[in-house]
Amino acid sequence: MSTAKPSAAPTAAPAGAERPHLQRLRLLRAFAPRLLAGLFFMSVTVAIELLYPKALSHFIDNIGSRRGADWYGRFGLLMLAVLTLQAVATTLRYYIFESTGLMIVTRIRRLLYGALIRQPIAFYDKHNVGELTGRLAADVEVLHDTLTMGMAVSLRSLCVLLGCVVMLLSISPQLSLVLLVCVPLSLYLGKRAGGLIRGCAREIQQRQADCGKVAHEHFTNIRLVHAFGQHEGARRRYHAATDAALHAALGNTRLLAGFRGVSSLLTYLALLLTLWLGAGLISSGRLTVGELVSFVLYAGMVTASAGALSDYWGDWMRSIGATERVFEIIDSAPDEEGRAGLGRQLQGRIAFEQVSFAYPERPERAALDDISFVIAAGEKVALVGASGAGKSTIASMLLGFYRPDLGAIRFDGLAPDELALGDIRANIAIVEQEPSLFSGSIGENIAFAVAEREVAPAEVEAAARLANAHDFISAFPQGYDTVVGDRGVQLSGGQKQRIAIARALLRDPRILILDEATSALDSASELLVQTALDQLMRGRTTIIIAHRYSTIVKADRVLVLRQGAIAQQGTHAELLRQRDGLYFQLMENQLAMYRDIAAAPAPHEPAPHEQTPAALPPQRA
Incomplete structure (x- = not known):
């Protein structure tokens, strides 16, 4: 005999607490035909399992009877045929339920990935990528057994339990009283232990997610780890995370071990009591040896089935706890229709009207404070200011990563609710300081x-030529099929920038955002990239986030930001004449550098005092 395993006790919950159960069961609807086929084969195995002890009892009680060898042969062949049928039905049942479980897990994983990829940027500000990928892999896998194979086993166990109870009562109502005490006691202990196990399961999932988070951070920044010799520090952090996960898992194991010890004692006590009472019934002639054997087998099946049911309830509750966050993310995903566009083409006029904004994680500090400005279609505007002044925040809000807390952002004079976010983004391209590249090929x-269609290789090559990227791409043995590695690690900074520019050119946007696009490049690379950027900016509304003098002078107008507000605005030349202004202070060091370069003697040239005074670089008004 075996006994019930621990089940998680349901906790008090508000109205509608059944929703998590129904939410997960609803996933089975699409696989109903497969599950019905599996249930059919399961019913065949249950019927044979219930008949097997009865057949064994019949065989034992007739061993001593004077029957011919033919009877034993026929009985053996019949049992062989029945057991073969059970083997075939078991194989089909297992395959159907196991494969359906894999399909359901794949579907949930796709739902979760789709929900994650649609989450707003603010969501990723609060969640570590390693944690999210852990939930995508491990948390979803928890549902594999509970939704299919586990559920099938529980249904089979329920059928076996009910069938065995009928058989036990038909064999000996007196012996059946033993199970009326042992089985409920075992189920009660399982319920009590399960209440504690549910909390342990939730803790284990969180600790495992923390392990994934630590590993992801260090793998992502592996070059920094090597550069600063932080191998031991990374090892210590991961060891601490795994120690916490191990501690949680060991607590759960101790609880299970204690429960199994007590349940084992109950099992053997029930078996001993059954045999003792059964021997008395045999001696009085009220029970045969075959009937006692079949009773013991049925009793074992009852306790095993009760244990399977209890175990499944525990697994089900643990899966609900472990996947609670998964379904919260799926339910919270933005509506796809709210993101879709109608293919509207923008002219490129932008207006910020008294916009104020604070990041959700720092609500006490305003990133933008009552900012108002207008950018005409085709105008090039530079955003200048110290780090944290709000330049990148403006770019993020143009892309719809965040919404203003106060005020409005208008494109072509349209109110925010008159223009779909998809249309806004379809008309914008961005080139960043550190371009985001995928690990695929350059062409990809x-x-x-x-996003809306397949891009022809000729289009990719044309964009690369305009971005001054075709020559270096063609020099690679694989050309446009060259794999760039994780985040483009196999390319230089200038090469990555020109690929990003080619990508922006292929998009053909009306609005272009250049976020420090040349600040990390050497002079030779900057010249090539700047030439490509000049091609890219032609005829487009351009917002240039920059510190470099050489980039800023290309702008038609400069907005100078300080602590989320506009401190100055005007042309480069106008702002330089304001010697007491913030712009002159920001540019002063760079202007001095240009003077020093211009004043330095060239080889075989007269000394500086013999030259005419060096002039400032040309300034564009």
Whole structure:
């Protein structure tokens, strides 16, 4: 005999607490035909399992009877045929339920990935990527057994339990009284232990997610780990995370071990009591040896089935706890229709009207404070200011990563509710200081600009030529099929920038955002990239986030930001004449550098005092 395993006790919950159960069961609807086929084969195995002890009892009681060898042969062949049928039905049942479980897990994983990929940027500000990938892999897997194979086993156990109870009562109502005490006691202990196990399961999932988070951070920044010799520090952090996960898992194991010890004692006590009472019934002639054997087998099946039911309830509750966050993310995903666009083409006029904004994680500090400005279609505007002044925040809000707390952002004079976010983003391209590249080929990274259709290789090459990227791409043995590695690690900074520019050119946006696009490059690379950027900016509304003098002078107008507000605005030349202004202070060091470079003697040239005074670089008004 075996006994019940622990089940998680349901906790008090508000109205509608059944929703998590129904939410997960609803996933089975699409696989109903497969599950019905599995249930059919399961019913065949249950019927044979219930008949097997009865057949064994019949065989034992007739061993001593004077029957011919033919009877034993026929009985053996019949049992062989029945057991073969059970083997075939078991194989089909297992395959159907196991494969359906894999399909359901794949579907949930796709739902979760789709929900994660649609989450707003603010969501990723609060969640570590390693934690999210852990939930995508491990948390979803928890449902594999509980939704299919586990549920099938529980249904089979329920059928076996009910069938065995009928058989036990038909064999000996007196012996059946033993199970009326032992089985409920075992189920009660399982319920009590399960209440504690549910909390342990939730803790284990969180600790495992923390392990994934630590590993992801260090793998992502592996070059920094090597550069600063932080191998031991990374090892200590991961060891601490795994120690916490191990502690949680060991607590759960201790609880299970204690329960199994007590349940084992109950099992053997029930078996001993059954045999003792059964021997008395045999001696009085009220029970045969075959009937006692079949009773013991049925009793074992009852306790095993009760244990399977209890175990499944525990697994079900643990899966609900472990996947609670998964379904919260799926339910919280933004509506796809709210993101879709109608293919509207913008002219490129932008207006910030008294916009104020604070990041959700720092609500006490305003990133933008009552900002108002207008950018005409085709105008090039530079955003200048110290780090944290709000330049990148403006770019993020243009892309719809965040919404203003106060005020409004208008494109072509349209109110925010008159223009779909998808249309806004379809008319914008961004080139960042550190371009975001995928680990695929160069061609795939450039073609990433266009989501709604397949991009022809000729289009990719044309964009690369305009971005001054075709020559270095063609020099690679694999050309446009060259794999760039994780985040483009196999390319230089200038090469990555030109691929990003080619991607933006292929998108053909009306609004262009250049976020420190040349600040990390050497002079030779900057010249090539700047030439490509000049091609890219032609005829487009351009917002240039920059510190470099050489980039800022290309702008038609400069907005100077300080602590989330506009401190100055005007042309480069106008702002330089304001010697007491913030812009002059920001540019003063760079202007001095240009004077020093211009004043330095060239080889075989007269000394500086013999030259005419060096002039400032040309300034564009």
